[in-house]
Amino acid sequence: MEFLKRYRLLWIFAGFSVVAAVLRPDIAPRLWQNTASNFLEMLAVIPPIFVLLGLLDVWVPKDTVMKWMGDTSGIIGVALSIVLGASSAGPLYGAFPFAAVMLKKGVRLRNVVVFLSAWATLKVPMFLFELSALGPRFAVTRWLLNLPVILLIGWVVERSMTAEQSESLRDQATALAG
Amino acid sequence: MFTYMMYGLAVFALGASWVKDRQRSRQALRKSWRALNNMLPEFTAILVLVGLVVTLLTPETISRFLGDNSGFLGMIATAFVGAITLIPGFVAFPLAATLLDHGAGIMQIGVFVSTLMMVGVVTAPLEIKYFGKKETLMRNGLSFLLAFAVAYGLGVLV
Structure with missing residues (x-):
């Protein structure tokens, strides 16, 4: 039942x-x-994604993650989020459990949203496909135009949340992270 | 190809972890299973829904639909199709190229590609489960609106 x-x-x-x-x-x-x-x-x-997630969760200390991608990580945190998201492969739903572990480890909300958006639109494997199908001019221009867009989205989403809202979001994701 | 790389990475990482600390590795695998189990109800539901949407909105249907629409209204229609469908890049990009060959505008294709990648109506139940309604609505809504800005930029620059 x-x-x-x-x-x-x-x-x-x-x-x-x-x-x-x-x-x-x-x-x-x-x-x-x-x-x-x-x-x-x-x-x-799915299997390798979740095995890696579990390993990340037990081996990577929260302090380290917070230092590089947390509230005071500044431009480095944003850059890391973009690199992590863009070097991924697979559909967007594969990013959700990763983002949940990131939130659990104390990654700043803005960076998590940038990571999700980078995963969605800047993924390198997909970019290579776009390059061959639509040509370098289209693909490169789109990639570059999307870069400021995802930064803006991350910033606006974070700004729109009250402190309680972001805290409950973090709790919700943490509970699902395993 | 990338799947093989993920397997290689996972096997290597698990092996290294196992050698270093068995107890901790077991704990990691338990966490993996719990995280997967938490996601499974919405995840399986989405796979079924995607199967249905992909079957109904074939590339032929999409191109017929987009072929008749042009201008700004056409762009809006294209944006909605992109937001609803969830088709892999290796299907979407050749489709976009064909549409361009058949006279679709750069802006229209730009908005289609952008919403296709960034807006996930079908995956929204899962995103809501993880990050709540507000994040889901904001991220998808902003992605939808800004897809038009990206498309406009593409129209001017390409």
Whole structure:
């Protein structure tokens, strides 16, 4: 029962898919194929990410993280967030558990949001793809234009939160970090 | 390729950790499992939803939809399509290139690529679970709006 309740969002979305497959039998095989390949991709990508997360959590001391990426880390903290986010691979949802561990370790909220945004839009593996598909002029210009944009987003998100709000955000993420 | 690198890194790091301190390594793996287990309900739900969205919004559907729209309204429509869909880069970029060849504007493609990468309507339930409604709304909302600024810059510079 507890299990059914915990996964209720899954049952709801699975319900959507079943309805779609019944209404449009022609797309049902592709729907099944796409969903199955999503799960297979997750099974392939997820294990090393979480092993590394657990190791980071026990081996990297909070003081060190706070010194380099915490409240007083300044431009170095921002730069590290960009480098970490941009050197990642994989879809954005892979960044959430990482960001949760960062928050747990005392990384400044602004830097966490910059990290998430850099992961979303500055990822080097994806940039290489963009380079070959859309050409260097487009790809490089977009990458450079996005840089100030993600700094702005990090700054505004942090500024918009009251002290209590950022604290409860940090608590929420910490609870999920494992 | 990058997945293999992640596996290599994880195996190496776990090996080093195991040699140094077994007890601590076990603790790390327990944390890994707990973190994964916390994420699993929303995560599996999103994988199902992405399967549905990708099936309904095929590259052909998207290009047909975007092909008929141009100008500022077209840009807004494109931004919404980009925000809702979650398709991997190796599908999205060739699609964007094809759209450009078929006469779509640089700005339109810019806004599509930007929202595609930065705005995640489908992944919002997971983001809310981790960072709350306010962060999710602010980050996605700002990314959506600023995608237009990026697109405008691209239109002027490229």
